[in-house]
Amino acid sequence: GAGVSQTPSNKVTEKGKYVELRCDPISGHTALYWYRQSLGQGPEFLIYFQGTGAADDSGLPNDRFFAVRPEGSVSTLKIQRTERGDSAVYLCASSFAGGPYEQYFGPGTRLTVT
């Protein structure tokens, strides 16, 4: 079956602009995770959704970052007033449920803020 997909694969934006990154999880997976990976680093947790609700958003770096999952499937990560330090690869993962289930990762969106 289809894996996790993310769009766009690359996004270049100017400092101060607003961006949206989309994640389409594996069908039937109720848990969805966003991670951010800076160059040369391991991915860092941002937010976890169980169904439509954000069950844990403790990894979001500040209030410029927000994510939604209105119908419990597709999720959108939204970044306002982008800064150069937001440049990174944003990875999405889904799993059957929250808890000890394997997470399956998408290919990521590379965000570059100029």
Add this chain to the structure above:
Amino acid sequence: KQEVTQIPAALSVPEGENLVLNCSFTDSAIYNLQWFRQDPGKGLTSLLLIQSSQREQTSGRLNASLDKSSGRSTLYIAASQPGDSATYLCATQGRETSGSRLTFGEGTQLTVNP
């Protein structure tokens, strides 16, 4: 808060050599530990997942071990090939937070020279 460390940060070996990558973690209250492979500009490919009750997992030329009490895992690659060149990441899935986010190390960049 879980911290995951990987040693070495980079490793270069001749083709055919057996090698070991190391991963250590500070909090033993984990569901599982997972090893991933990441090729340049790509997403994460899961290699092996070891449940907390297991000691090791094997897949082809790869063998991963887990010693939860000492907070250590190793990934053994037998008869390395140039195609094994990639960054290898380990991650723990924790019990301490809802949803069980993954906590990643910074990775080991492996180069296998022909």
